Amino acid sequence: MGKQVIIVGGGATGVSLFSRLSRVAGISTISLIDPNPVGLGTAFGTTDPLLLCNTSVDVTSMDPDGESDLLGYLAARGWPVHRDDFVPRYLIGQYCRERFLERRREAEQAGVRVRHYLTRARSMSPVGTEGYSVELADGRRITGTDVFLCLGLDRPVIPDVVRPHLGNPALATSAYPVEDLSRLSENSRVLILGSKLAAIDAALVLARSRHRVVMASGSGALPAVRTRLRRPKAPRLDTSAWKALSPDSPSLDQEVTRLLLTAVAQAANGTALRSQTSSAARSAERLAEELEIAMTGRAHWQDTIAEIIQVVNHISAGWRHTTRSAVLNRYRHLVARYISAIPVRNARLLLGHLTDGTLSVVPGIPQSVTPVADGKGWQVSWEGSTAERFDHIVCATGYHKPEIGWLPDGTLRLDGAAGTEIDLRVSSELRVCDPLTGDPERIWVLGAASHRRMAIVNYLNTAAHQSKAVAARFDVASSETTSPAGRLT
Numbered sequence: 001m002g003k004q005v006i007i008v009g010g011g012a013t014g015v016s017l018f019s020r021l022s023r024v025a026g027i028s029t030i031s032l033i034d035p036n037p038v039g040l041g042t043a044f045g046t047t048d049p050l051l052l053c054n055t056s057v058d059v060t061s062m063d064p065d066g067e068s069d070l071l072g073y074l075a076a077r078g079w080p081v082h083r084d085d086f087v088p089r090y091l092i093g094q095y096c097r098e099r100f101l102e103r104r105r106e107a108e109q110a111g112v113r114v115r116h117y118l119t120r121a122r123s124m125s126p127v128g129t130e131g132y133s134v135e136l137a138d139g140r141r142i143t144g145t146d147v148f149l150c151l152g153l154d155r156p157v158i159p160d161v162v163r164p165h166l167g168n169p170a171l172a173t174s175a176y177p178v179e180d181l182s183r184l185s186e187n188s189r190v191l192i193l194g195s196k197l198a199a200i201d202a203a204l205v206l207a208r209s210r211h212r213v214v215m216a217s218g219s220g221a222l223p224a225v226r227t228r229l230r231r232p233k234a235p236r237l238d239t240s241a242w243k244a245l246s247p248d249s250p251s252l253d254q255e256v257t258r259l260l261l262t263a264v265a266q267a268a269n270g271t272a273l274r275s276q277t278s279s280a281a282r283s284a285e286r287l288a289e290e291l292e293i294a295m296t297g298r299a300h301w302q303d304t305i306a307e308i309i310q311v312v313n314h315i316s317a318g319w320r321h322t323t324r325s326a327v328l329n330r331y332r333h334l335v336a337r338y339i340s341a342i343p344v345r346n347a348r349l350l351l352g353h354l355t356d357g358t359l360s361v362v363p364g365i366p367q368s369v370t371p372v373a374d375g376k377g378w379q380v381s382w383e384g385s386t387a388e389r390f391d392h393i394v395c396a397t398g399y400h401k402p403e404i405g406w407l408p409d410g411t412l413r414l415d416g417a418a419g420t421e422i423d424l425r426v427s428s429e430l431r432v433c434d435p436l437t438g439d440p441e442r443i444w445v446l447g448a449a450s451h452r453r454m455a456i457v458n459y460l461n462t463a464a465h466q467s468k469a470v471a472a473r474f475d476v477a478s479s480e481t482t483s484p485a486g487r488l489t
Contacts, residue, residue, distance in 0.1 A: 011041025
């Protein structure tokens with residue numbers, strides 16, 4: 001009897017892994033668990049053509065090597081697309097969905113049984129030496145010999161100021177699905193909590209319908225602007241110098257700054273970074289200046305981003321999770337502004353809405369949020385200013401990373417619920433380790449679920465590299481007979 005594989009999560013990461021595992025010999029069954037159609041997760045499940053992916057076609061591919069598979073997919077369907085283009089997210093959703101269906105047909109023709117459970121996975125536990133039992137949200141259980149956790153970002157961060165009002169119909173806990181925002185009553189005044197990618201999506205959708213929108217965040221800062229995110233033709237980073245970095249060094253920040261400036265200067269033929277960015281204090285002015293810099297080809301920093309992500313993931317993989325998190329927290333501003341920069345088209349639209357008064361961006365989080373007496377809207381108070389009235393509030397402050405952890409009874413929780421008491425250890429091969437022995441289980445984490453081993457995981461190119469490596473290792477080991485804890489029997 002062949003191996004019975006379970007993939008928890010059917011978004012882009014799950015499809016990338018499925019596409020490779022479906023061609024591995026020795027697998028009899030592949031079960032996918034996801035409440036959405038496979039390929040259409042939070043990121044790419046939208047149908048609104050206004051929403052663009054903020055990574056270029058070149059790195060938004062389920063195959064990390066060679067010419068972008070997405071580029072080939074779009075070109076074959078008549079899309080006039082270039083590797084640097086930012087395409088609508090719905091196209092990437094279609095790409096993931098069609099690639100899954102193609103690979104599914106191939107697998108089934110080869111005798112592999114493929115099943116999709118339209119629900120969530122809650123927990124899992126070992127079943128003797130035979131494998132694992134996964135508990136589903138609908139009460140069913142399925143068993144398998146190997147489990148791959150490809151959980152995505154689907155639990156929104158809820159700011160404390162609005163938490164007491166969860167359930168109020170005038171409060172949206174997430175910017176997605178954006179189709180819900182399109183149903184707001186006309187000429188509404190909407191407060192968006194957040195100013196990064198999800199908040200920008202919400203603002204563009206709402207401003208398009210002529211709602212009056214205020215974006216508010218602690219910094220009030222918008223991401224930088226770029227025209228592309230591509231893999232370099234030749235390495236620019238001094239990888240030996242990056243590998244020599246120690247997270248415990250008191251001079252780490254100075255060393256990282258020097259390496260970053262060196263890389264950017266090399267990409268820009270010596271042009272200083274200060275001439276590639278804006279230091280304007282006001283959001284609209286800074287956005288306008290950075291849009292002009294990008295449009296005139298002076299945002300050279302953008303051509304270092306893909307390589308920086310790959311190198312940072314590689315060098316920090318061996319750091320302790322707490323150390324990696326602490327270091328990354330110090331660079332949160334740089335990550336939010338430059339790694340998560342926005343396409344030129346979005347910058348143009350935002351600037352237009354800022355200029356015509358449809359949109360404004362303010363620094364600071366409200367001190368209090370109170371439903372108005374008539375039950376239609378909110379009274380919002382800010383520090384040092386008078387209260388304002390809004391018709392709706394949208395939370396767009398990001399998503400919790402998937403939290404996976406052991407319970408004392410040996411159950412592995414998958415739903416982020418409180419109560420996990422034993423820290424999760426992940427091996428260099430992205431395998432979850434037994435909490436007592438440290439031996440690797442036949443449980444792998446990929447994509448967003450791998451954040452305890454990888455620094456920057458909300459990026460399809462990272463997930464594609466992981467899928468390739470994990471499937472190759474699985475293929476080599478598929479002839480071995482192992483217990484759930486990974487020990488040879």
